[in-house]
Amino acid sequence: MTSQIETLKLEIIDLKSQLLQKELLLSQLQEKNEGFNKYSESLSTGEVVRYSRQIIMPSFTVDGQKSLKNSKLLIVGVGGLGCPAALYLAAAGIGHITLLDYDEVELSNLHRQILHNEFDVRSNKVDSAFKKLKRINRHITVEPINIHVNSSSITEIISKTKYNVVIDGSDNVATRYLLNDVCVLNKIPLVSGSALQMEGQLTVYNYNGGPCYRCLFPVPPPAYTVTNCGDGGVLGPIPGTIGVLQALEAIKILTKTPGVLCGRLLLFDGSNTTFRNIKLRPRNKSCAVCGDSPTVTSLIDYEQFCGASAHDNVINIDILKTNQNTDIKSIVNAKNNIIIDVRPKIEYQMCRLPNTTNIPLNDLKKEKHLDKVKDILETSKETDVFVLCRRGNDSQRAIVLFKEKFSSLPINFINVSGGLHSYSKHVDPSFPAY
Numbered sequence: 001m002t003s004q005i006e007t008l009k010l011e012i013i014d015l016k017s018q019l020l021q022k023e024l025l026l027s028q029l030q031e032k033n034e035g036f037n038k039y040s041e042s043l044s045t046g047e048v049v050r051y052s053r054q055i056i057m058p059s060f061t062v063d064g065q066k067s068l069k070n071s072k073l074l075i076v077g078v079g080g081l082g083c084p085a086a087l088y089l090a091a092a093g094i095g096h097i098t099l100l101d102y103d104e105v106e107l108s109n110l111h112r113q114i115l116h117n118e119f120d121v122r123s124n125k126v127d128s129a130f131k132k133l134k135r136i137n138r139h140i141t142v143e144p145i146n147i148h149v150n151s152s153s154i155t156e157i158i159s160k161t162k163y164n165v166v167i168d169g170s171d172n173v174a175t176r177y178l179l180n181d182v183c184v185l186n187k188i189p190l191v192s193g194s195a196l197q198m199e200g201q202l203t204v205y206n207y208n209g210g211p212c213y214r215c216l217f218p219v220p221p222p223a224y225t226v227t228n229c230g231d232g233g234v235l236g237p238i239p240g241t242i243g244v245l246q247a248l249e250a251i252k253i254l255t256k257t258p259g260v261l262c263g264r265l266l267l268f269d270g271s272n273t274t275f276r277n278i279k280l281r282p283r284n285k286s287c288a289v290c291g292d293s294p295t296v297t298s299l300i301d302y303e304q305f306c307g308a309s310a311h312d313n314v315i316n317i318d319i320l321k322t323n324q325n326t327d328i329k330s331i332v333n334a335k336n337n338i339i340i341d342v343r344p345k346i347e348y349q350m351c352r353l354p355n356t357t358n359i360p361l362n363d364l365k366k367e368k369h370l371d372k373v374k375d376i377l378e379t380s381k382e383t384d385v386f387v388l389c390r391r392g393n394d395s396q397r398a399i400v401l402f403k404e405k406f407s408s409l410p411i412n413f414i415n416v417s418g419g420l421h422s423y424s425k426h427v428d429p430s431f432p433a434y
């Protein structure tokens, strides 16, 4: 069975490389066939036909198309926002698109990161996106850069290419400040978007005298107040909508079309399908980066500034003594022990281990739920109680609460290190590591 799978994988790799070679040849032949034509000054026959539906709009014209063709655009993050934005921008004929991301495609990305598909799982996001965008439009240059963007890498990238617009498709505050500052210092408009659960936001910073991100948020929010899609969830069409609108704003900026969303913030609520625009404060004259006497005149360490890392990977906490932790295998061997799973109820419904009791961490702050735990503990003869969660962090927080509330009971609360992720990795891969 395993060898059959391996053989099939190798065959697929071989077929893919044959396909790539044929596509390359095809595109070279088509290129020759579609050179500049005597009927159009600056566009090839193929380009005239391809873009005709946007060119014929009085607000766009051949000049608009030429502007897009001569534009260079940078997309940071090829995830929920970056994928739909890149799709429309490539289709519209932006001459040069650089894609930056450090991550690999995961199965849990596919419901919203629509450039990637099942065959791309475990591939670099930028390579996966590159292939799809070139298939949509082989006339444009797509530059995939597999990199974690920080102050030094972005400085190098920006110094090599003169970008006209930057799209922020990232998912963390440190990267947002970094992109804001690099755009202000290099006078590049920044199209910023965000999406979580059923809501999205969109605005353009640093454009036409409007505010920058720091003008509005001079101080970063405390790290624990920021929720990402991995924890809060998101419905695919929400970043889809915002990402497409980011593409629209970029096209308007590049073609000098009026009506760019600067100095305003668009709020999209997908739960009742409403769009609201709110007016933003104007540029702050005392802003640290775009103000009249800026104090930030070169890029700084943004992870330090925000007190949070520039990715959404979960940081493992370690707040218990060593003897209060155990590894996942001990709960597999444990017979009759009480195992409390402190994940939210929805996650417990999604997947769970047998013989576990769900008492969500958030409920533990409420007295009535604590009474329920007390009942379970008092009626059991066991003194060891295992506490379990998704990755082994909330279980530690729960133990701190348990020990505080049930100090009178002769119970050992034991944290299952690494939580259910560890179960999936070390015990049974068929348990979903979501």
Ligand SMILES: Nc1ncnc2c1ncn2[C@@H]1O[C@H](COP(=O)(O)OP(=O)(O)OP(=O)(O)O)[C@@H](O)[C@H]1O
Residues within 6 Å of the ligand: 076, 077, 078, 079, 080, 081, 100, 101, 102, 103, 108, 109, 113, 125, 147, 148, 149, 150, 169, 170, 171, 172, 175, 228, 229, 230, 310, 311, 312
């Ligand atoms: N500093 C950075 N450099 C490069 N890429 C970044 C940086 N910060 C964020 N990103 C990328 O931005 C993308 C954001 O995508 P998205 O918000 O859809 O979340 P995700 O991390 O792919 O998924 P999930 O949150 O579900 O795990 C990710 O692909 C991430 O790797």
Ligand SMILES: [Zn+2]
Residues within 6 Å of the ligand: 211, 212, 213, 214, 215, 216, 283, 284, 287, 288, 289, 290, 291
């Ligand atoms: Zn500012």
